[in-house]
Amino acid sequence: MNFTQSFRLAIKSLLTSKMRALLTMLGIIIGVAAVIVIISLGNGMQDMLDSQFEKLGSNLIQVQIMGRGGDASSRSISPDDMYALVDKYPQYLSGVSPYVNAQAAVRCGTEDYDQTSVYGCSENFVNVGTATVASGRFLQYIDVERLQNVCVIGSYLNQAAFKGDGLGKTIQITGSPYTVIGILEENGDSTEGSDDDCLYIPYTNAARLNGTSHVNFYLFSATDRNAAATAKGIIENRLLKTFQDSDVYMVVTAAEMMDAMNTMMNTMMTVLVAIAAISLLVGGIGIMNIMLVSVTERTREIGIRKSLGAKRRDIRGQFIIEAGTTSAIGGMLGIGLGVLLAIAAGGVIGNMMGEGFSAHPTITAVGVAFGVSVGIGILFGYLPANKASKLNPIDALRYD
């Protein structure tokens, strides 16, 4: 069968009844557009998560202690135990710092900074986390040991409270005056509530602010990404030795967190895409319906073609190509619409989150969406095409 002629005929008949063609393709257009939008937004989210993990440090291991194990209140882990662990396994662990989220009110002059996060950490934090000091110095062993009222502030606070000149000034933390000894480099975009709206004090001070003597959260850094899994095992063994119960603590590597997030994202996307795919199915049925109508309308044409020597497969091929063309054009329109919608939605989300968020479809997604829409046309076009191919030429010729 001549493909080009069938293809041209298909385009012609689509052009002669544009409204009908559009309505026929609508299901496919919506389905493909929905799939493209979902995948694009998913990709944007993925990129954003990746970059955030990258910022956090991919070697990071978080340790959280939730209880004590049984009723033995004597069991406890001190920061010194953790330091000892790092000293014992230098090939896997490169550092550790307590990490205490302090419940504290930050005040400077008459201004309250409610959004500011106050963390307690040790002098090692600069080696473990991703904070870098821009000016002044970070906390030191002596500050931690003596519970000195000193703090290192993020770039937001420096700008907002001290007009960029905070070094040596005083800031109130839950009523106590703290001296600013260091200012961190900008990490995000120096806005309120961002990564730069933070303040670090010695963890000993932070624990006191929280009214406890225990540190329940640590950040370790593994020597590199590959050592993280082994490092995790080492930490877990140590904790199990003390607590005798693996339920009271949690050790999570950054890679695991990323994996968990990715798995969640993928599951969500699969569900959404599956829902969108229902529209593709409906679109396919729409095409089948219109093709059945078209076969009836063109019974006479089929008769003529058969009388001139068209075989069954010629007629079948013609109608399948027509259905495939219809759905392929629908697919292309859907891809175009989907990409436009994704760009628009990405822009809106980017504005809302104040971060670089770009929704972009992958070439694979576009290719698969196109392939699936053509496939649906061929699949649902087969039945009408087969019906057409089996028409009796005499009856078909006499049909009006």
Added chain:
Amino acid sequence: MGHLIELKDLYKIYQMGDSEVRALDGVSLTIDRGEFVAIVGQSGSGKSTAMNIIGCLDVPTSGSYHLNGIDVSTMDDDQQAEIRNKMLGFIFQQYNLIPKLNVLENVELPLLYAGLPNADRRDAAMEALHRVGLADKYKHLPSQLSGGQQQRVSIARALAGAPSVILADEPTGALDSRTGREVLGFLQKLNHEGNTVVLITHDNSIAVKAQRIVRLQDGHIIYDGDSSDPAAVVQPNEDAEDTDVGFGDQEEKAVMP
């Protein structure tokens, strides 16, 4: 070489509820190369059934049909399609051009199904259009042509594949008498050029343009001979209309010239 068309003891029986209708009731007929034969009959005489079988659009209930020495009476759908494509050229009362295709594409259709490459197809189609004098209109759509021109396009289409037999089913039925005569003249010209033409009609005045007349009634051949013989145009009993077989009644729509 044997006969071009050889029908032997052909029966076509339709089951209509309880009754049996014999559209062809033992027809034997031979047509040789280069003949111009008119198959004539009233409505219900069985001539349309005969035309369908000769045109390989239908198979007989029993009997044999050899075309060019090939037994085509027991072929399946696709085999018949191939025979139609290679050996037969149809001219219909309603022209049966495809409205969405232009004149050239319409004429190319049988060649397309024959699997000819693009360039050959175009050349053969243009040549056929030259023969009917419509080469300059090859880009027109059928709807832009007059009835007579459309019928000439359909003649070109029938010629394009160089068939063994040209089968014309009431070719003048939808035309006024002047264009009808033109078309008939054209068929005669084709016959003079050596083509075998089989004309199916209900109209004696058209049938006499052929050399030979085969008259059918109630599924039987009641006359077969030269068209110049006065007996050829004797209308049988007019009551024949009442025994309406009900099949192949295209001629009922025919406009009498």
